[in-house]
Amino acid sequence: MNKSTNSISEFHPDHHGYYGMFGGAFIPEMLYRNVEELRTQYLQHMNDASFQKDFQDLLRDFVGRPTPLFYAKRLSEKYGTQIWLKREDLCHTGAHKVNNTVGQILMAERLGKKRIIAETGAGQHGVATATVCALKGLECIVYMGEKDMQRQAPNVARMRMMGAKVVPATSGSKTLKDATNEAIRDWINHPEDTHYIIGSVVGPHPYPDMVARFQSVISEEIKWQLKDATGNEEPTHVIACVGGGSNAAGAFYHFLESVSVELIAVEAAGEGVDSGKSAATTALGTPGILHGSKSLLMQTADGQVVEPHSISAGLDYPGIGPLHAHLHTSKRGKYLHATDEEALEAASELSRTEGIIPALETAHAFAVLKKMQWKPSDRVVICLSGRGDKDLATYMEKLK
């Protein structure tokens, strides 16, 4: 048998949450009880038949799954290959984020929690959290960087309309990292009744694994949908953008052990990797600890976290989930990046070629089409993680 068979667990965390040298749970004692409760219970709940039924029902009836796998004919012709788009933009609320929040709200119910907190960057995770809280009648507090509240104003309005309280994070770069700090502090201050719905495959173990499992529905569907379309369930390439890395983790999940499937992750290079205004963690980061796990991190030589930059709030994060740090260093995944400019161009191209306006985050994934050599026989799946309505103000300003 080839190597991929005996390394079934190589891309899944060990008992302490390690993917290779990355992961773990670097949390202060004040968080221990909540994180430990989750760690000891998450798999048991997720494997429970009634949990699975509730989860599958909500994914179908509330989220609108399965989402289509759409053959992008004109884009395929343009690049001389075969390109399918996994339409996560057609999920309820407009992005993949809701796959995770639906799962986590069921988890919070099983754990008996009454109060839900979340961080958000682009606001998509905040909206997806506010949505499930309204659905279940639970209190919802969302921390969002002050800068992001301005550049993603429509999502702030959506959260508030669904009854969530949106609290600005005013420290640091006033973006996703700072919102995450505030959410963690809130959790420390509310140890009894609160569940923290983290929005990506980051944070202390078991979050990266739990969120990846909830998002894995993306690749589960890709497999049978591609088989229906082509007779072969494996693409040659899967491309996804990476902020913390949840849509990429979901799109890669069921292909991690299939070494013939090339996994391509795209980070935000901001104004350029060497410009000092970037969020390309794999290019600029070194091993470090942020938000409870060891991973790759953009930091100074003294270990202070560097403030990142990206035009897209959802990718404007100085870290990356530990699974991705492991995929990158083990070379199982290929980690590329696209600049603000390239993402804007790609957003425009997709809009005009296929009639789909992507989120700015998602546009980064499309920007690498230009950077690779394609063969007509390639079967390329791009995770279209979200729709671009929230970014219209930026598009109108930048794409005049």
Place this chain on the structure above:
Amino acid sequence: MNRLENLFQNKSKRVLNMYCTAGFPELNSTLEVMRSLQRHGADLIELGMPYSDPLADGPVIQESSAKAIANGMTIQVLFEQLKNFRNEISLPVILMGYMNPVLQYGFEKFCADAAACGIDGLILPDLPEYEYEKFYAPILKQNNLSFTFLITPETSAERIQKFDALSSGFLYAVSSSATTGSQQNNDGVEAYLKRLQSMKLNNPALVGFGIKDKASFNRACTYTNGAIIGTAYIQALNQGKSIDETTHVFITSITNNQYLF
């Protein structure tokens, strides 16, 4: 016997541990603050190594950390400042900080350099006991540095026993599950501290988080060996008066006995 053990052997009640962020209010005020703390009656000094993302801290210590980083404070600069501090400071001094800057400096080098300066112990709140036991405990031991674990009202008796066995120096009893500087509910805190007292731990325990004045200090001292004050002192330093005068007035307001009868 190191300075910490010595302290607790000679003083088992009303031990006052004062926290201050290194490099705050000015880059070069670290030693001046330590001198004033020693002169005006602190028993123990906890020096905070500033970090950009201090998760266990509230806004006041966060801001002092941001200011210290902006002032140019790094671990390297701190060790430079502390090179000869033992010529004038005899109090036990421990360093408190977060794992990431320490890891970047190199954990072994960090411990060796800290010990060489005359540092007595460490508090690293985001270093969990699994990692501590597996990788780091031998390095601390080698350098004769004590290590303090945090316990909270939510920490089980079993875990407290475990931390007591793993800790040396003292245990840090977080007075409520909260970030530093938070307000607290007094009844709950008393019940928790009583429970701790009844456990007959090997290590002394100091109460921290939310201790801000004489009343909260006295309450903490009823059940434990003393308390840690950080946020309230940083706030006092923020007033911008002379460090020595501020420290004198602050410590006197906590420890003087004139209202006690």
